[in-house]
Amino acid sequence: MTATLTVNKSIFKENIKQVTRGAAVMAVVKNNAYNFGLDFAVNTFLEEGIQTFSTTSLHEAIQIRRLAPTSMIFLMNPSVEFETLREYDIQMTLPSLSFYHQYQNELAGINVHLEYENLLHRSGFKTFEEMKQVIQENSQLPKERKLNITGIWTHFGYADEFDVTEYEQEKQAWLLGLQEMIGIHSFQYIHAQNSASFMRDDLFEQHTHARLGIVLYGCRPYSSLPETAVKQSLTLSATVIQCRNLKQGESAGYSFAYTAKTDTTVAVVDIGYGDGVLRTRSQHDCLINGKRYPIRALMMSHLLVEVDKSVKSQDKVILYGEDIRIDEYTFKGVGANSEQISALNHCSLERKMIE
Ligand SMILES: Cc1ncc(COP(=O)(O)O)c(C=O)c1O
Incomplete structure (x- = not known):
């Protein structure tokens, strides 16, 4: 995937x-x-x-x-x-x-x-x-x-x-x-x-x-509009390639991008800024098996996500979807809705249309 x-x-x-x-x-x-x-x-x-x-x-x-x-x-x-x-x-x-x-x-x-x-x-x-x-x-x-x-x-x-x-x-x-x-x-x-x-x-x-x-x-163009008023049809997903254990004090990613505060696990995910994930977006979370996990580092083709032991290689990672909306991150200051959508790289992402 x-x-x-x-x-x-x-x-x-x-x-x-x-x-x-x-x-x-x-x-x-x-x-x-x-x-x-x-x-x-x-x-x-x-x-x-x-x-x-x-x-x-x-x-x-x-x-x-x-x-x-x-x-x-x-x-x-x-x-x-x-x-x-x-x-x-x-x-x-x-x-x-x-x-x-x-x-x-x-x-x-x-x-x-x-x-x-x-x-x-x-x-x-x-x-x-x-x-x-x-x-x-x-x-x-x-x-x-x-x-x-x-x-x-x-x-x-x-x-x-x-x-x-x-x-x-x-x-x-x-x-x-x-x-x-x-x-x-x-x-x-x-x-x-x-x-x-x-x-x-x-x-x-x-x-x-x-x-x-x-x-x-x-x-949604503004935050007081209920989520039910506007339906998001776009999903941006990726896959956990592997999980790596880090000891307290160990760093991962380029140039100490993330340093573990305690012994922990990071999932390596196959999406990055080359695919259009904004740096501001990578300061927030993503959804794996229905649970939110913090993104810890952004690279061109990879993300590091701090996870728990329930996350396994090949699990699906959702950056945007019905339960993790683009406009949520707009209102958190990541960038305009259109800015987040415009960044997505159609040349590197696989594209799927569901009828
Ligand atoms: C002139 C003009 N009209 C309409 C729109 C649509 O605005 P919105 O995406 O907020 O509906 C835009 C978008 O930037 C615009 O530049």
Whole structure:
């Protein structure tokens, strides 16, 4: 047995149904669908009736088009490959007034969604007045030079924060501006909410889609959400290769990585940072035969886990699974859910799909 990444497709699908609660969803499939695999994710979302996708890279957008010929595909980063956008019918963010003015001619015929910057300050128009200026200037162009303003959107930077007021601020700024914008233009797509915002607030009125990532992939975006609300379909497992006894004071692993405080046993496990186990994750525990044991050292292809005499060679070691969730470690400070998932190395791990 080697270190294995298993996705249970039935659980993945059950989770989609459970978290979306019948709302219209734009599935965020960037970064190879949060490392679940773009083909797998897009096909499964399609099977579950999701017909709207977003990503940040044009090459992924093209791959989605091949998988989903009739879907709406939204590129969240701007691209200047205008011909390709037209060829593959990819809608794109309009990220600023200056981008509009710089590429006004090339943008003709492209479908764009006006992006509001808000508190994240990563991209987008500074003000709704600037967006109105685009609508006004575009309306004065001859038909063949017009771009198509099909959508409007923003992205919240604080939706998973409960102890500060920034989420309320960014929400109010957006909802207020949106009222003005829908008064002067008809938008086919209105989307703002990530997983945390949608799980907290349900789909806002007048919004056509929730733009969801992590919750579709089975992780809770914030800790006060009960575990039962989101089902994890991913299991990361490995195997005990052998158990070694250490005497008190003996060290194991490179450069005294772990020194035994008493006589003890360590299990040598066939997974390491080369497979994507984060160093921060290795400061916690893993599950062997239903019991948690502390990880004591992390190497490229191995972990040392302090165990008891019940653990034997060939026992299965679970790093992530239904009973040892990725989001548990997010809330323990290991790193964002997506950071832990993105690290997993699909080239070195054996991959299994359970239908
Ligand atoms: C612009 C944008 N929208 C939506 C999402 C989805 O966020 P989440 O994974 O929290 O649902 C992301 C993810 O980073 C994003 O960058």
